[in-house]
Amino acid sequence: MKKVLAIVMAMMLILSAAAMAETVKIGVFEPASGDSGAGGKQETLGMQFANQETPTVEIGGVTYDVELVYADNGSDTTKAPSAANSLVDAGVSVVLGSYGSGVSIAGSEIFMNASIPAIGVTCTNPQVTAGNSHYFRICFLDPFQGTVLANYAFKELGATTAYTLGELGNDYDQGLCTYFKQAFEGLGGTVVAESFPTGTADFTSYLTNAANYGAQVFFCPVSIAYSTQIIQQASSQGVTFPILGGDTLDSNKVAEAAKGTNVQIIITTFYQEGAAPEFDEGIKAWLNADSEAMTNNGGNDMIAAVSAMGYDAYYVALEALKAAGSTDSAAVMAALPGVTYDGVSGHIEFDETGDAIRSSAFVKKINNETGEWEFVAEQTVD
Amino acid sequence: MWNTVFPYVLSGISVGGQYALIAIGYTMVYGILRLINFAHGDVFMVAGIVMVYMAASGMPLWLCIPLVLVATALVGFIIERVAYKPLRSAPRMSAMISAIGVSYTLQNLVLYITGGLNQLYPTIPWISDSVTIFGATTKMVTIVTPVLTVILVVALVMLINHTKIGMAMRAVSRDFETSQLMGIKINSVISATFVIGTFLAGVASLLYFTNYTTVIQTSGAMPGLKAFVAAVFGGIGSIPGAVVGAFIIGIAENIIKGLDIILFKAGIISGPMGLATFSDAFTFALLIVILAVKPTGLFGEKTTDKV
Amino acid sequence: MNNQLTKKKIDSATILSAVIVVCLYVAVFIAEQLIAPTSMLFTVLKKGATYALVAVSMNLCNGFTGIFSLGQAGFMLLGAYTYGILTLPVAERVNVYQYYGGGLVQFTLPWFVAMLLGGLVAALFAFLIGLPVLRLKSDYLAIATLGFAEIIRAIFQWDKLGPITNGSNMLRLFPNFNDFNIRGADGQVTVYLSTLVPLLIAGACIGIIVMLINSTFGRALKAIRDDEIAAEAMGIRLASHKRLAFCISSFFAGIGGAMLAMYQSTVQAKGFTTAMTYEILLIVVIGGIGSVTGSCISSFLFVAASEWWLRFLDQKQMIGGFEVPLLRNGFRLVVFSIIIMIVVLFFRQGIMGTRELPDLFRGRRKAKGGAKS
């Protein structure tokens, strides 16, 4: 009896000791469910891998454990504020995310009121950071991405008529479609833009529309869930035009859907596997060892660009904490504009609106036989 | 002109057939219990999820398909026994709320199991192949659906008109209390209705998800509502009505998606109007118009046997 | 003894209830000054106040009049958009209506006016949709109103209306609950009111609904619920009274929508789904169909449980080194669904049945008589 008691006491001591270690909390504001759930999970994986690689940070001479606090915003702008609030309530020093621009905008106000800085990882809509001093971002923006894609479609693919399709009410889709349209029309092409309601499963008629309009490219920067359906339906309809997409399509799910079809898929993205071999190797080993992580990655170890971005975002947050010399969120916010970091996705440095200064995007396409992404070009816009 | 419109009609016929199979479940249950089974669309979605997991477990497809149908029917049976039977004497609002509760529960259960992520539906050979008819390329399932729908409806109508259980169903739908007094086993008739309805929803899910290959917890909501509108449109309680209504709604919704280009080519409008936005809303507008003008639907109760 | 009935009696139970409500308000005010404004408590109170108003408005229709309407999300959308469009500062319009050149509306109304207009717009639409729909019986009415909400959602997402509605894109940067805080000259908040004011708005609106319910019109509505044929035979005109209940319910749903906009600080048509209506319906059911108090209590419980207390169910929990099984994303909603099904099947009265707060302090006999506060 005494022995048991002693063990229990010892365990309690250990536990309380562990609890006493200094902890800094980083909020992970990502969708884990809903249309963008798959992408959000992959973005989170990068952060988790980084956290597992570097679980502590030295702030002002004290070593802190870094704890990731998760909040699922459900890919839904109405759920985003309360998810954001739960992070604020948990006392996070800095927030990473979210995948999807709409939810980022919807959560923004909450972070601003709590003076907590947020680092957008892959939310590319300009409105996320515009006019906000607390929202930063490490990826390129939609006007840039839209222009890159429009250039590619017009110049490389020789298209003169493009069809764009976005989800109604999705800021990312609508924004990117608009910037693509502006750029493509600026080059002298014509664009037909359409949108589909949330929850649509039947895209056959939209594909028919594109064909009827005589489109030579089909631009659909939609979430993974929709893009896989579009690809499959395009394949069974035997469409001839290539499908263009933004960074959201950079997913192994999309590659899987396109495997064995004749649909040509070209996208722009942040990262190309092989750019940082050490990171590739590390995260693959981790994915293969952790079955849950593997499931979240869609069942194989193909590296999503968003994972690489999540990985970089984590380190940017650590840099900010170090620079702030405090876990106080306001101090971190003040330190963030000065942070620079060389990540796996390239050099990260913020401009005055808080956006990363990025001048290039990777263009990738799917190899329909192997179902893998192939590097096409690195594009810059002047 | 026809070449422009035909692909939309084709898509519409395909999805209409799938709505039809779901709508039959609604119309039969409503005919007997006067209950809008809000969970019916979600049962259809559950059928899709069951198929995904069965196929993922490595089971061969020829075994999966019958098992999915049986499992779906079983789900329908259980839902009726657990959620509707205890409320049979309660006000109608209670049963309807229970149906909404079941719908909510099924969606959340699937959200939990799948982690809220889209599940890729397994490819069923042959019906997933591409075919070209009249210059439009589509999946084989597009052609299979209307044919199979018609076969199943004929079989169902025969079952209702010529078997004992079918007669009991007709009796119960005519007059619940009296048939109870006449010694008809109400519970087994209602269970049979649910089993048949959900079985057909299971068939619909096979066809639907072969066409639109991902399943998520909300996949059943819209098709379910549309199928219900189809049932009302056709005249609730009438099986042929539900089928006709479903095809009309399926075709109409796809034509609306292409209305911009159709009108544009016909020279009626000069540029895109974004009318595709209303592809879902149109169904509901149709519903309100029908309810306001002819609440008994196309095939009102008086001219058709309701079940 | 004689005058007991002729004058509506204000008994001790009613006074006690009023005292409790006032005390709660005072407690919230004090808590708001003392506790950090980022606490989850205030989120729950703000969202709870919003949902309470919407739930009570739905109860007025579904519980007190017996009109089974499922159009709540649509009316909330109307209120939220009216509020968002009209209160957006002119200077910000260029940013928000970025694809529509700043939009058509180039003026700004005070929040209070815009909120009232939100209610009026919702009531106007309710009047119009009520013309064909209110003639229908329970379940047809339910599905028709549900369809109406979907139609409204599609219209507000239509690109051609973009200059007014911003298409399917988000409206934001309009005044929200935080703007109720009083700030000193240095921009620092001196008095926190961002939780109290929404609670007061909701409280005032619910108070008006309660007064309506306890007026002669409220009795007529309950009569319609109890027995339409008898009510009509007693000279109560069904059409006008149902329309009245439907429009007033929608009016307050519109105000609730405006409050939701303030709470979220963004508005987007995409979010006003059928699922939102279902959620509110379930709140009403849990609280008790036909009890204002029940709807209020269950709104706060529902919001607190879903946003705060049960959130841990969605994350892995370690108790002394053991991982608690089943806990992962989505489990919270499963638990929720099961609770709801239990209430629906076994506790059909919900928390309060048809009782109200003062009834809790009265003897059993009087309590049976229903609301009489």
Added chain:
Amino acid sequence: MSAEIKRPANGNAECVLHIDHLTMRFGGVVAVDDLTMDINRGEIVALIGPNGAGKTTAFNAVTGVYTPTSGWVSLNGQDITGKRPDEITKLGIARTFQNIRLFSSMTVFDNVLTARHLRRTSNFLTATFRLNLAEEKKMRQETEQLLREVGLFELRNEKATSLPYGKQRLLEIARALSTQPKLLLLDEPAAGMNPQETEELGEFIKQIKEKFDLTVFLIEHHMNLVMGISDRIYVIDFGKQIAMGTPAEVQENPAVIAAYLGVDEDEAAEAPADARPEARDGNEEVSPE
């Protein structure tokens, strides 16, 4: 007589209710066939007939629940054919129901008070914001007074449905009186009562007739009651009038005796309106076409 003909009052200034060639058809079934009746001020008139004779249907046609297939109805010389039930009630016809239809969630007091709603002058805004306090007070006083007069005052705070059966019937009458009618229609007010209660009811009906200056039109199966209080009796069978006269005359009438032969006085449901099961009344508004 067809509908195009101008509808005169029957010329008798004392005539309160005039039913003129009223026919009510449901599909192929003729529930009321060419019924013509007059009820004069201060009379108690009974409508009797075997089960299924169409009595309640006639009531429903008079009170606006059904629109007559042909024929017309006038109240005090004013045509009320095709008016809504609530309009007809406002003009001064109140009724009770064969199968009691009280407002089940309300107290006795509120049931009666609610029936006073139609005499309001307030609108929903003035009522909500209590700008109608004087009116509300008057309504409550009158209700209290009425409850005292019918002897339900002691039970005022009971829930209506918790009352014993006989009291529920009484409450139905009180509620009808609360609408301030000129003509009171009672649909089997003694159904389910024992002989003593029935006798008391008869006295009660006579009393209220005097006190409230009413004309009473009732359907009843209890012959003792009918014969005891009625001034005149109409007898119908298969929707058609087969006799009319004083109680004594009717009792002697061979056609009446034939119609009643072998018919026991069982209180079964008789007319389509009320026989329809409660729980399944889904499309009531559209079905009786």
